[in-house]
Amino acid sequence: SAVISQKPSRDICQRGTSLTIQCQVDSQVTMMFWYRQQPGQSLTLIATANQGSEATYESGFVIDKFPISRPNLTFSTLTVSNMSPEDSSIYLCSGKDANQETQYFGPGTRLLVL
């Protein structure tokens, strides 16, 4: 199994600013994903973080708003840019090996935008 950590665990930010969330996996994983969980709702996939290349974004999410980096097989960052109160959510990082079925999740980053 993989253990995933995220930093920060929570933050309160002012509108118009940006926040970068870090995700660290304790073992190499083929695939990493970023999810958003808005208040009272389920998880929605933002993008798949690809090592050494641009992330693959889901419909409704764009790189200018959510730039993602993945420099190696154990680390990724998600930036929430030019934040507005509507960005207040929990952001979760996830990892999965292509040869395994189970997907592992980090504890999430709880973001509040004022």
Add this chain to the structure above:
Amino acid sequence: KQEVTQIPAALSVPEGENLVLNCSFTDSAIYNLQWFRQDPGKGLTSLLLIQSSQREQTSGRLNASLDKSSGRSTLYIAASQPGDSATYLCAVMNTGFQKLVFGTGTRLLVSP
């Protein structure tokens, strides 16, 4: 587009009861289905994974079934305990993709 729905949205039971959580999905072309548990501040924990070719999986007091043709899965929890209190999410992975589509979740409260 795959859509996953869970019923009920919330459930409150006394300790010791057996209970069933339901999950339905619109596209039966799934690769697998997973049940997760979400605790506040602790992310998601994978409970059970059922391959599309399987009918059920068991782990301790948990049993998950899958009826792919009807687009349904159930999570059965036997002899519930207060420690089972959490939000339970089901998620499906469609054939040909590596992405999970999550359900709306069932918030479970087991009271002593």
